[in-house]
Amino acid sequence: MMQLRTVNVTRYVTPLREGGSMPAIAEADDNFLYVLKFRGAGQGPNALIAELIGGTLARHLGFRMPELVFANLDEAFGRTEPDEEIQDLLKASVGLNLALHYLSGAITFDPAVTTVDAHLASQIVWLDCFLTNMDRTCRNTNMLIWHKELWLIDHGASLYFHHSWQNWQAQAKRPFSLIKDHVLLPHASMLEIVDTEFKALINEDIIAEIVNLIPDEWLGNEDLFPTTQAYRAAYMEFLTIRLAHSNLFIKEAIDARSLLI
Structure with missing residues (x-):
């Protein structure tokens, strides 16, 4: 658990x-x-x-x-x-x-200094497409180098749909156009392979475990949902729908990458 x-x-x-x-x-x-x-x-x-x-x-x-x-x-x-x-x-x-x-002594990832291999780059791009994370750009990579290894930080800008909840079921099926600005997109040449790998690691039970970690006191600010249970169910549904339609955001990422290389 x-x-x-x-x-x-x-x-x-x-x-x-x-x-x-x-x-x-x-x-x-x-x-x-x-x-x-x-x-x-x-x-x-x-x-x-x-x-x-x-x-x-x-x-x-x-x-x-x-x-x-x-x-x-x-x-x-x-x-x-x-x-x-x-x-x-x-x-x-x-x-x-x-x-x-806090990773003491870590330095900010600089794409001009550190090269990320195609598989890891594709994994990170897939994750950010899935989460609709707009905040992994050259301007703000939200990655650190610590003990010569790449670490991810700061996913607070993900799931931006939940700031309004308008048409959220439809948004779950949409590509992620902002992926064109992702700092690792030029190196992400294995997106279809990673899609298969990651979809074997995520299912409804995993999504439910993650969403159930959200404290009740964080779920009281949205009038759309009458109960915290309904609020959680919406997150579960969004993520489940998005996983089932990953081909849409993978295609968007592949097309965006083709314009960069």
């Missing part, structure tokens, strides 16, 4: 202001440092849900991905922070947040 540990945040170390949602490096009661993502940030719990689904799926598929944990934030943190903007963020994020292990 998939499950995440829960830690308690004990120390706010420093903000990471390069992130649009103002994540921070924080220490927890297990004495590890984490990149903490706040439920009170601009995109609210949706960004955490996308991070949870995307990151957990990435780990299931075998990608190097920092451990994800639930991070409990006590209301006392907002009382002593001198920066008003950070203080407001902490106060709005009391309760359960999401964090990734």
